[in-house]
Amino acid sequence: MDHPHLPGPAARHAPPEHPEGTAHAATLASFDRGLRREARPDGPGCRVERTGRVVRQTGPRHAWNGILWSGLDATNADAVIADQIRHYDALGLDFEWKAYGHDGPADLPARLLAAGFTAEDEETLMVAEAATLPRRIDLPAGVRLVPVTDAAGVRLVTEVHERAFGTDSAHIGRQLFDRLASAPDDVAAVLAMAGDEPVSAARLELYPGTDFAGLWGGGTVASWRGRGLYRALVAYRAGIAASRGHRYVQVDAADTSRPILLRLGFTPLTTTTPYVHAPATVR
Known part of the structure; x- marks a missing residue:
């Protein structure tokens, strides 16, 4: 995995254009459902927890810990972000909020940065049959x-x-x-x-x-x-x-x-x- 540019603090990119809009939306919805909302633990000692507003994985220190999916809006985003920080802080774990271009609210990146997160390199989710x-x-x-x-x-x-x-x-x-x-x-x-x-x-x-x-x-x-x-x-x-x-x-x-x-x-x-x-x- 190589690493592209680092977005600025307020950077927010719309999903790339796709020539078959309906197929694109269906594939993205299938991805969100199968790999995010219905994700399974990806290693021994890991558990996937669904709290209503987020789906997260919690596991050993060497495992991937973080937010797989979120369904937030402007009225609840800051409180839910703070809840996740408290959860992982209590366990002494680093964690990653994996934010996608179509996740809400639109200013989610700015809210995460304001809460003390550090942005890593933006990548493009690509698929092929x-x-x-x-x-x-x-x-x-x-x-x-x-x-x-x-x-x-x-x-x-x-x-x-x-x-x-x-x-x-x-x-x-x-x-x-x-x-x-x-x-x-x-x-x-x-x-x-x-x-x-x-x-x-x-x-x-x-x-x-x-x-x-x-x-x-x-x-x-x-x-x-x-x-x-x-x-x-x-x-x-x-x-x-x-x-x-x-x-x-x-x-x-x-x-x-x-x-x-x-x-x-x-x-x-x-x-x-x-x-x-x-x-x-x-x-």
């Missing part, structure tokens, strides 16, 4: 794809992430290992290996009972970029999603990957921006 995506996997000479099934593979995935993005990715490795151990049918990860060197990695999240599977964590080390590995890993994962009966694959796309995905046949649905909040004790 898995069965229509290119299946051909073209790899550079000497490169092979290797499924990740054990701790050794997870360590190589973590290594790729740290080399590709320059960040500590230990938490990503821990989450992936937990998923492989607890729900191996719901996640698939893959490495591109040049000899004994891991040069690219990505994972597929499968959401049983929904039309969707998610493409996450695609990263390639700098010296191997521009050689088709990103496209190859998309094709590999889309093939798995289609074979498992998922109609769509979705990805939170950075500006750098959006042009590639458009060429492959992905369509923008809306935007998404993580707003991150740290417990008062560590701020």
